[in-house]
Amino acid sequence: xxxxxxxxxxxxxxxxxxxxxxxxxxxxxxxxxxxxxxxxxxxxxxxxxxxxxxxxxxxxxxxxxxxxxxxxxxxxxxxxxxxxxxxxxxxxxxxxxxxxxxxxxxxxxxxxxxxxxxxxxxxxxxxxxxxxxxxxxxxxxxxxxxxxxxxxxxxxxxxxxxxxxxxxxxxxxxxxxxxxxxxxxxxxxxxxxxxxxxxxxxxxxxxxxxxxxxxxxxxxxx
Amino acid sequence: xxxxxxxxxxxxxxxxxxxxxxxxxxxxxxxxxxxxxxxxxxxxxxxxxxxxxxxxxxxxxxxxxxxxxxxxxxxxxxxxxxxxxxxxxxxxxxxxxxxxxxxxxxxxxxxxxxxxxxxxxxxxxxxxxxxxxxxxxxxxxxxxxxxxxxxxxxxxxxxxxxxxxxxxxxxxxxxxxxxxxxxxxxxxxxxxxxxxxxxxxxxxxxxxxxxxxxxxxxxxxx
Numbered sequence: 001x002x003x004x005x006x007x008x009x010x011x012x013x014x015x016x017x018x019x020x021x022x023x024x025x026x027x028x029x030x031x032x033x034x035x036x037x038x039x040x041x042x043x044x045x046x047x048x049x050x051x052x053x054x055x056x057x058x059x060x061x062x063x064x065x066x067x068x069x070x071x072x073x074x075x076x077x078x079x080x081x082x083x084x085x086x087x088x089x090x091x092x093x094x095x096x097x098x099x100x101x102x103x104x105x106x107x108x109x110x111x112x113x114x115x116x117x118x119x120x121x122x123x124x125x126x127x128x129x130x131x132x133x134x135x136x137x138x139x140x141x142x143x144x145x146x147x148x149x150x151x152x153x154x155x156x157x158x159x160x161x162x163x164x165x166x167x168x169x170x171x172x173x174x175x176x177x178x179x180x181x182x183x184x185x186x187x188x189x190x191x192x193x194x195x196x197x198x199x200x201x202x203x204x205x206x207x208x209x210x211x212x213x214x215x216x217x218x219x220x221x222x
Numbered sequence: 223x224x225x226x227x228x229x230x231x232x233x234x235x236x237x238x239x240x241x242x243x244x245x246x247x248x249x250x251x252x253x254x255x256x257x258x259x260x261x262x263x264x265x266x267x268x269x270x271x272x273x274x275x276x277x278x279x280x281x282x283x284x285x286x287x288x289x290x291x292x293x294x295x296x297x298x299x300x301x302x303x304x305x306x307x308x309x310x311x312x313x314x315x316x317x318x319x320x321x322x323x324x325x326x327x328x329x330x331x332x333x334x335x336x337x338x339x340x341x342x343x344x345x346x347x348x349x350x351x352x353x354x355x356x357x358x359x360x361x362x363x364x365x366x367x368x369x370x371x372x373x374x375x376x377x378x379x380x381x382x383x384x385x386x387x388x389x390x391x392x393x394x395x396x397x398x399x400x401x402x403x404x405x406x407x408x409x410x411x412x413x414x415x416x417x418x419x420x421x422x423x424x425x426x427x428x429x430x431x432x433x434x435x436x437x438x439x440x441x442x443x444x
Contacts, residue, residue, distance in 0.1 A: 070348065
């Protein structure tokens, strides 16, 4: 396994993150690169879900992954082992990525040969929701052990996501998790959100997720 | 159940949060109030653990709880049902509490008749670690489903905590969670940290936790 390349991203100097994000989104569209911004709490299964996703889609698309972390490169090493292009972004204590930090990552990753770029954001349900990264689509993972009430407590995160993956459904019998109530709370925040129950560990539901992703990617790079 | 009192806390105007935190800590010491700052990821079981803790200690100490949330008052309602004094702090989108925000809460809670005050911080492993709240002790909960590698990824949080509760140990058989490795990673970040495995749902380990807490409270209010 190759050594993981680590990039120290700098805090943005731009005044308007929203404008900068729109600009990056347009640039990505022009270079026919679909960018997925994947968010969640710590430990909800982002890296395992990504590994599964890459397994299914790596022969169909040229994939590049940016792993954002405050510190460490354990996730980037896991992703590098899948064989796709990947880099580690260190945020220097910052709890989220903004559009300019994402652009620094995109530049280092080099997306001229990437159809499907993925940003694994910092594990946090609060701050990443406040900063548009310039991504084509936003996805989040809520895992069963976190509880079905999370859309009530972290409203912004659920309102900005195009898709919510409900992960670790294999352990549903051991937790008081009401899937229907969870869907209802998510749709209270965001009636348009697609909700897909999955188990990244066993692969359950991954097909539905990668089908949804493929549709979005095709739409974006055609 | 009474209606929960909701306080909208304002962003601090103080330049030095650390100085302000030391000042608040001194004030609390003088008023013989022990303040516990409880932190964790979303969904790790802060409110259930608090409910258990209150059950054990409410006849021994006069308890007051501040529930910090970006939005919603579901947790404050749960705590109010235990019969102890409680208020809800709304952070207006802020991802953490600093010392001045905590002081606003302490003032509203009114600790003249409180020995043991608890701040349930916003569910986040990043930002709350960066701001000293003025608490007497810092505690965090890491739940088994989040994984034993979290001390590697969120180093600051683990380094500032006096005690780490490892919650949801009842589901250990269904997750790849190595307790010994977890303890080792925590002690890499903070050799002094006390580690207590618990299950807030069944009550396992709660005795060890409340014994530790009682010692700290006695020390602080004597």
